[in-house]
Amino acid sequence: MKNKLFLKGFTLIELLVVISVITLLMGISLPALQMARKAANKTKCASNLKNIGIIWAIYTDQNPDNLPDAVSLPTAPIISSEMTILKSLAPYMNSDSVGIYQCPQDDLGYFADRQTSYEYLPGLAITFDPANMQKIIDTSRRSPEIISVLADADVFHPAPKDVDARLTVYYDTHVDWLFISIP
Numbered sequence: 001m002k003n004k005l006f007l008k009g010f011t012l013i014e015l016l017v018v019i020s021v022i023t024l025l026m027g028i029s030l031p032a033l034q035m036a037r038k039a040a041n042k043t044k045c046a047s048n049l050k051n052i053g054i055i056w057a058i059y060t061d062q063n064p065d066n067l068p069d070a071v072s073l074p075t076a077p078i079i080s081s082e083m084t085i086l087k088s089l090a091p092y093m094n095s096d097s098v099g100i101y102q103c104p105q106d107d108l109g110y111f112a113d114r115q116t117s118y119e120y121l122p123g124l125a126i127t128f129d130p131a132n133m134q135k136i137i138d139t140s141r142r143s144p145e146i147i148s149v150l151a152d153a154d155v156f157h158p159a160p161k162d163v164d165a166r167l168t169v170y171y172d173t174h175v176d177w178l179f180i181s182i183p
Contacts, residue, residue, distance in 0.1 A: 041104040042157045045167055046175045048100040049118065049150060053173035056149055058092045070120055085120035085150070103167075105156035118150040147171035151178050 010018075059068065068088035086101060093100075103110075103117035111117045152166035159165035159177060168178035 038105070038158065042167070045103045045105065045117075045152070045157065048103065049167055049169040049175045050173065051097070051100045052089070052118065052150055053169035053175065055089050055092050056169070056171075057173050059089055062092075068120070084116075086116060103152060103156050106153075107156075108154055110153045117153055117156070119153045120150055121148050148178055 068083070068085055070083045070085040070088050086098070098115070101111065101116040101118060106117040148168045148170055151168040155164050155166060157165075157167060159179075163179055165177040165179045167175060169175050
């Protein structure tokens, strides 16, 4: 009886075919994964803004006669003695939650430079002062769902086609797009 030894295995061509199929599948799935990552980052940013909006609501509930008088960060120049929105809202939040001021898509370094990726909209930087009375009256006539409080400092997230938009938290604490321009 003759024993024939047969080696069972893959041929070089079979291995190359398997590797090429795996490469093709990865090439197809990576763009989908990147889109999913961007969508998750947008959701995290919206959640951060919602949390800041809740802190904002607590502030305005406890200080009914004024709004935070703060500089518009991170795009405005800052002087260390000036009040920032972070300092204004700090007593109303947990010290461990300063991470809510960072947008995960902030690749421009706003958070690294100014400790926030969101801009306090300076139109609300008013106090209850007779000199600001007309501004307060004009603001109070507007519906809370259209008064924006904080927005992305730059266009970090993909928005509807051909429109510049920033995620924004509004006075009534809902988060939506703030459309900058329509070409």
